[in-house]
Amino acid sequence: MQKFTEIAALQQALTTERNQSRTIALVPTMGALHTGHLSLVEIAKKNADIVVLSIFVNPLQFNDPGDFEKYPRDLKDDLNMASEAGVDIAFTPSTEEIYSHNRVEPVALKAGKAAEGLEGEHRPGHFDGVVTVVNLLFNIVKPDSAVFGEKDFQQLRVIQEMVETVGAPIKVIPAPIVRDSESLALSSRNKRLSSADYDIARRIPKSLLKAQELVKSGEQSSSKIIDEVSAILLGDNQLSIEYVAICNPIDLKPVMLVENEARLLVAAVVGDVRLIDNCALTTS
Numbered sequence: 001m002q003k004f005t006e007i008a009a010l011q012q013a014l015t016t017e018r019n020q021s022r023t024i025a026l027v028p029t030m031g032a033l034h035t036g037h038l039s040l041v042e043i044a045k046k047n048a049d050i051v052v053l054s055i056f057v058n059p060l061q062f063n064d065p066g067d068f069e070k071y072p073r074d075l076k077d078d079l080n081m082a083s084e085a086g087v088d089i090a091f092t093p094s095t096e097e098i099y100s101h102n103r104v105e106p107v108a109l110k111a112g113k114a115a116e117g118l119e120g121e122h123r124p125g126h127f128d129g130v131v132t133v134v135n136l137l138f139n140i141v142k143p144d145s146a147v148f149g150e151k152d153f154q155q156l157r158v159i160q161e162m163v164e165t166v167g168a169p170i171k172v173i174p175a176p177i178v179r180d181s182e183s184l185a186l187s188s189r190n191k192r193l194s195s196a197d198y199d200i201a202r203r204i205p206k207s208l209l210k211a212q213e214l215v216k217s218g219e220q221s222s223s224k225i226i227d228e229v230s231a232i233l234l235g236d237n238q239l240s241i242e243y244v245a246i247c248n249p250i251d252l253k254p255v256m257l258v259e260n261e262a263r264l265l266v267a268a269v270v271g272d273v274r275l276i277d278n279c280a281l282t283t284s
């Protein structure tokens with residue numbers, strides 16, 4: 001695996017690959033890699049000849065500076081995992097390299113309509129930071145495709161919208177959510193859960209499963225499903241709900257009735273750890 005911290009050296013290596021007609025897939029991450037990230041690498045490998053994994057904890061997308069500071073970082077372990085997973089190129093730039101490298105114009109972008117509500121409402125500015133850095137990474141790497149996890153479902157929609165808006169020739173590939181043995185969605189933040197809080201966090205996948213069962217048994221009312229999900233999440237307390245929403249999977253606007261396919265999205269705080277999860281709700 002080749003490793004780069006500088007844009008110029010990375011681009012030189014990518015030019016060599018492109019000159020040999022190799023296609024390139026990008027997997028953007030913030031590090032603290034786990035099996036969820038590696039599943040994105042696997043999908044990238046199936047879609048391109050060369051997989052570039054970026055690791056960059058993007059300060060612009062943290063609306064809470066404490067969360068940015070507490071974000072787990074372990075570059076040595078990450079690089080070992082990436083190499084074992086078959087990543088061809090790891091790109092681990094500094095903040096300075098990303099945001100002030102030979103740049104004259106301001107680079108800040110604004111996220112589009114998909115960023116309204118949900119995470120966009122609870123984390124002001126978050127998606128502007130996400131589209132800004134992803135657009136920069138796209139411009140630096142110029143990949144043929146890029147893989148994003150459905151774990152961050154709204155982020156996936158925001159990126160798809162950004163690519164459509166700017167007309168970038170990049171295929172955005174969604175990756176299914178990877179869960180642990182207790183069905184909790186893998187997240188770098190799970191490391192910060194105490195074992196008691198982990199047990200509480202397990203209510204999240206349980207509540208999603210209940211919603212799927214309700215829909216399968218004919219329940220279509222979003223408010224009834226949301227009530228049941230919220231009751232499971234709240235349990236005997238120790239978890240606070242930020243939102244439970246049932247939305248159209250394309251524009252992410254709330255729907256009153258689950259017809260055909262909808263998306264259930266949840267954000268909750270356990271201890272001082274904020275967790276998000278989501279699932280499809282299908283009537284058929």
Ligand code: AMP
Nearest residue numbers: 029030031036148149151152177178186
């Ligand atoms: P992050 O490092 O948390 O910014 O995540 C980098 C990429 O990995 C994003 O596209 C995430 O959606 C994706 N990802 C994170 N956790 C998971 C998971 N449990 N399953 C699938 N994809 C994930």
